[in-house]
Amino acid sequence: MKLLWPTFTCCVALGLAVQARADSSGGQPVPTRFAAAGKALYESICQGCHMPDARGATGAGSYPALAGDAALASADFAVITLLQGRRNMPSFGDAAGADLFAMPPRLSDEQIAAVINYVRTNFGNRFKGTVTPAQVAAMRKALSGR
Amino acid sequence: MMPRAKHGQPPLTRRGLLTMIGMSAGGTAMYQAMSSLGFARDSGFSPVKLGAAPRGASVLVLGAGIAGMVAAFELRDAGYRVQVLEYNARPGGRNWTLRGGDRYTELGGFMQECRFDPGLYINPGPWRLPHHHRGMLGYCRRLGVQLEPFIQTNYNAYVHASRAFGGRPQRYRTVRADFHGHVAELLAKVTHAGRLDEAVTAEDRERLLESLREWGALERDYTYRKGATSADRRGWVRDPGGGLSGEPVPSEPIALADIARSGLWAGLIPGDTYDMQPSIFQPVGGMGRVGEAFGRELGALIRYQARVVDIDQDERGVRVTYEDLALGGARQTAAADWCVCTIPLSVLGQIPMKVGGAMQAAIAACPYAAAVKVGLQFKRRFWEEDEEIYGGISYTDLPITVIGYPMYDYFSRGKGVLLGAYCWAGAAAEFTALPPEQRVARAVEQGSQIHPQYRQEFEHGVAVAWHRVPSNLGCFALWTEDSRQRHYRDLCEFDGRIVLAGEHASHLPAWQEGALLSGLDAIERLHRRALATGAAA
Numbered sequence: 001m002k003l004l005w006p007t008f009t010c011c012v013a014l015g016l017a018v019q020a021r022a023d024s025s026g027g028q029p030v031p032t033r034f035a036a037a038g039k040a041l042y043e044s045i046c047q048g049c050h051m052p053d054a055r056g057a058t059g060a061g062s063y064p065a066l067a068g069d070a071a072l073a074s075a076d077f078a079v080i081t082l083l084q085g086r087r088n089m090p091s092f093g094d095a096a097g098a099d100l101f102a103m104p105p106r107l108s109d110e111q112i113a114a115v116i117n118y119v120r121t122n123f124g125n126r127f128k129g130t131v132t133p134a135q136v137a138a139m140r141k142a143l144s145g146r
Numbered sequence: 147m148m149p150r151a152k153h154g155q156p157p158l159t160r161r162g163l164l165t166m167i168g169m170s171a172g173g174t175a176m177y178q179a180m181s182s183l184g185f186a187r188d189s190g191f192s193p194v195k196l197g198a199a200p201r202g203a204s205v206l207v208l209g210a211g212i213a214g215m216v217a218a219f220e221l222r223d224a225g226y227r228v229q230v231l232e233y234n235a236r237p238g239g240r241n242w243t244l245r246g247g248d249r250y251t252e253l254g255g256f257m258q259e260c261r262f263d264p265g266l267y268i269n270p271g272p273w274r275l276p277h278h279h280r281g282m283l284g285y286c287r288r289l290g291v292q293l294e295p296f297i298q299t300n301y302n303a304y305v306h307a308s309r310a311f312g313g314r315p316q317r318y319r320t321v322r323a324d325f326h327g328h329v330a331e332l333l334a335k336v337t338h339a340g341r342l343d344e345a346v347t348a349e350d351r352e353r354l355l356e357s358l359r360e361w362g363a364l365e366r367d368y369t370y371r372k373g374a375t376s377a378d379r380r381g382w383v384r385d386p387g388g389g390l391s392g393e394p395v396p397s398e399p400i401a402l403a404d405i406a407r408s409g410l411w412a413g414l415i416p417g418d419t420y421d422m423q424p425s426i427f428q429p430v431g432g433m434g435r436v437g438e439a440f441g442r443e444l445g446a447l448i449r450y451q452a453r454v455v456d457i458d459q460d461e462r463g464v465r466v467t468y469e470d471l472a473l474g475g476a477r478q479t480a481a482a483d484w485c486v487c488t489i490p491l492s493v494l495g496q497i498p499m500k501v502g503g504a505m506q507a508a509i510a511a512c513p514y515a516a517a518v519k520v521g522l523q524f525k526r527r528f529w530e531e532d533e534e535i536y537g538g539i540s541y542t543d544l545p546i547t548v549i550g551y552p553m554y555d556y557f558s559r560g561k562g563v564l565l566g567a568y569c570w571a572g573a574a575a576e577f578t579a580l581p582p583e584q585r586v587a588r589a590v591e592q593g594s595q596i597h598p599q600y601r602q603e604f605e606h607g608v609a610v611a612w613h614r615v616p617s618n619l620g621c622f623a624l625w626t627e628d629s630r631q632r633h634y635r636d637l638c639e640f641d642g643r644i645v646l647a648g649e650h651a652s653h654l655p656a657w658q659e660g661a662l663l664s665g666l667d668a669i670e671r672l673h674r675r676a677l678a679t680g681a682a683a
Contacts (some may be wrong), residue, residue, distance in 0.1 A: 048578030057253035059616025060233040061493035090490040090513035105572035
């Protein structure tokens with residue numbers, strides 16, 4: 001776990017940083033290779049946990065289903081969740097402090113809007129309203145200002 | 147080979163060296179250097195001696211990983227009545243080895259059957275035991291786990307940048323020699339030009355120049371160039387041989403700008419870091435041997451296939467409800483005076499637990515890192531036969547990040563298993579989202595850019611994505627400076643009769659040693675409380 005984390009300054013974090021660096025090559029950021037299309041994003045990131053059918057999965061703990069998830073009726077809920085993370089779901093919107101080696105990719109406003117719109121209108125979901133990149137940007141600003 | 151002092155200059159004194167390091171790198175580097183020279187000491191691991199348990203006192207341990215099993219092992223020896231609940235059907239947790247015949251079903255129901263030949267394996271989780279991880283090494287000794295060297299740095303392995311040198315991998319040896327050689331030449335130039343006069347005395351200046359020449363394999367005129375001197379570091383086009391045909395041919399160094407632009411210098415760093423310096427060890431037969439040994443030792447104290455669904459406590463004790471997966475999920479309860487809970491936070495955060503807000507907030511504060519490992523079996527050990535790579539690791543900027551060569555069975559004529567990928571972050575997220583067979587296919591495709599033999603020799607593989615591992619839902623807890631500042635203490639403090647342990651409750655996240663030291667720290671505090679409280683209520 002190597003790891004170049006600008007915000008990790010204590011010795012502990014540095015130890016982790018060093019370890020992380022050891023297995024990365026070149027210390028270069030992992031490029032954001034994610035296509036803007038919501039479907040492609042879902043299939044290249046989200047389904048890792050929420051599963052290809054968006055029904056989630058259960059082992060010792062669970063990943064929630066997004067299919068039929070009533071919480072998605074609130075587009076803001078979805079935007080905030082992607083930007084800030086929720087419990088063991090990491091933030092996908094964090095810029096400062098996100099370590100590119102160990103942290104998840106940082107998605108743009110366009111990408112976050114695209115994937116939310118995809119999830120809210122697929123897998124049997126028929127939620128109304130479309131999230132725009134401008135809404136995501138505004139929420140990003142509001143959250144960072146807190 | 148020992149460095150030769152050619153010109154009669156006395157070597158830098160130790161104090162002179164420390165002074166130079168302190169000037170150039172500041173106090174931290176100086177302290178580190180002092181540690182390495184034996185002046186400063188770190189605390190490290192010391193064996194626990196709990197003393198006798200209060201009569202009848204009992205402890206319930208949740209999780210049979212390293213933290214939970216070391217806790218159970220020591221508590222049992224002290225006389226506590228111990229029971230361990232484990233979700234998996236095997237001991238070890240992230241200490242785990244996949245071998246031929248193993249079946250593994252990840253979340254989503256994707257089942258893989260590992261078809262490796264007998265004796266071949268991959269470790270989906272940890273694979274290194276550094277020499278200063280005294281706890282892990284100490285318990286290996288006590289449990290009779292046989293160790294062998296883990297090769298971190300192999301000078302004949304590769305560093306690879308997909309867009310440099312036409313995509314051709316470079317030998318670690320040549321990049322190291324050339325990077326050091328060019329840097330030494332530049333520093334010598336600066337020194338000769340008097341630019342360091344404020345930093346070093348005239349006496350030390352001569353010593354510095356001498357050390358640069360030796361360290362960088364410079365010629366007498368302080369240049370780094372093709373010749374016998376540089377070839378002694380970077381290797382030859384034709385190695386020295388015998389008789390009339392044995393005249394050696396030196397090799398041409400890579401230009402400094404090419405190394406800098408390619409980023410290949412970064413591949414030199416891993417083996418220089420504290421956790422990856424030699425000596426490093428691995429258990430013979432796979433890292434899982436450690437967990438298996440602990441499991442044998444604890445025997446019937448561990449109840450497997452127990453899925454914890456509720457953790458309750460009051461002033462008298464702890465009561466845990468679990469589903470017995472071997473009995474179709476029938477609900478059972480287990481009770482004890484105390485509880486050491488080592489369940490990963492990614493899972494624990496979903497289990498109702500009667501603890502205060504501070505610990506709850508701490509549990510919710512850590513997302514988990516993504517990581518993916520892929521093991522690939524090949525018909526022959528072409529990395530040894532064709533390329534003289536015996537163990538060690540090649541580093542690449544491709545998403546697979548590494549190719550790890552088996553550090554056992556050298557020169558075997560049989561098949562071999564490589565660690566074909568160790569993905570992190572965004573690459574790990576992408577690999578996780580793929581079905582296992584596509585992760586394997588992608589690792590083969592990328593690895594073939596470094597070893598073209600992949601295409602001919604590949605047989606089959608297995609892929610483990612840690613966010614899909616049913617017992618874990620992630621690889622390791624991701625602390626930030628801020629979250630650690632706010633929550634770490636609350637995570638580690640007792641809440642009533644419950645204490646948490648695991649790599650997440652350590653200053654060595656992701657390392658087994660962190661889990662082990664966390665487990666020992668927790669039971670030492672538990673024992674003091676138990677003595678103060680008296681026996682079972």
